[in-house]
Amino acid sequence: DQQVKQNSPSLSVQEGRISILNCDYTNSMFDYFLWYKKYPAEGPTFLISISSIKDKNEDGRFTVFLNKSAKHLSLHIVPSQPGDSAVYFCAASEGREYGNKLVFGAGTILRVKS
Amino acid sequence: GAGVSQTPSNKVTEKGKYVELRCDPISGHTALYWYRQSLGQGPEFLIYFQGTGAADDSGLPNDRFFAVRPEGSVSTLKIQRTERGDSAVYLCASSLSGTGIYNEQFFGPGTRLTVL
Numbered sequence: 749d750q751q752v753k754q755n756s757p758s759l760s761v762q763e764g765r766i767s768i769l770n771c772d773y774t775n776s777m778f779d780y781f782l783w784y785k786k787y788p789a790e791g792p793t794f795l796i797s798i799s800s801i802k803d804k805n806e807d808g809r810f811t812v813f814l815n816k817s818a819k820h821l822s823l824h825i826v827p828s829q830p831g832d833s834a835v836y837f838c839a840a841s842e843g844r845e846y847g848n849k850l851v852f853g854a855g856t857i858l859r860v861k862s
Numbered sequence: 863g864a865g866v867s868q869t870p871s872n873k874v875t876e877k878g879k880y881v882e883l884r885c886d887p888i889s890g891h892t893a894l895y896w897y898r899q900s901l902g903q904g905p906e907f908l909i910y911f912q913g914t915g916a917a918d919d920s921g922l923p924n925d926r927f928f929a930v931r932p933e934g935s936v937s938t939l940k941i942q943r944t945e946r947g948d949s950a951v952y953l954c955a956s957s958l959s960g961t962g963i964y965n966e967q968f969f970g971p972g973t974r975l976t977v978l
Contacts, residue, residue: 752904754904784969789971790971791866791953791955791969791970791971791972792905792953793969794966794967794968797966837904837905839904848893848957848967849895849907849918849921850895850897850905850907850967851907852897852904852905852906854902854903854904855903855904
């Protein structure tokens, strides 16, 4: 029973264009959402997060949108750069009472073509 | 500054053997997490330590898996009687604290375990 789903295994985007990665969740108790980026042979690195009390968070080229009613979040990268090519994981947490353990999606491989 | 380190980076073992995987968290981080990532999947939670105690071990798949953190720093994940299905990348993460506001988890590079 996957609580966090990333339905697109891969995405290919031209350099300079927008990349949109999507994530759906089923657990209404999740109150914190994160995106992690992973390069081969490295551990995931934190990219951006959003609390359930917000619907948007922006950090430079990266913006995360949260639609609680649809249980959906998305990561927008604009403009996309070749160095953004990596696996992107969506993750969710039920919050501090539960030790902030993360539930991850299966990941989306992003390829940015130059 | 040093990040989270994990040793060994790769471990090949035979079915039925015992293995230990080590994690050195970032200095000062009281919370430590173990995750397992199987091929084509995202990391899956195994166990969480707050200090020396296992605050949540609900993700351990069975009693062949055990983890310790005796001094509140280094942690060891122990797997007995390994099975081929245990083959995965085992990731360790640490954060300043596991309680209070959300604290970012910093991941190590992982240990790739292969059970033949």
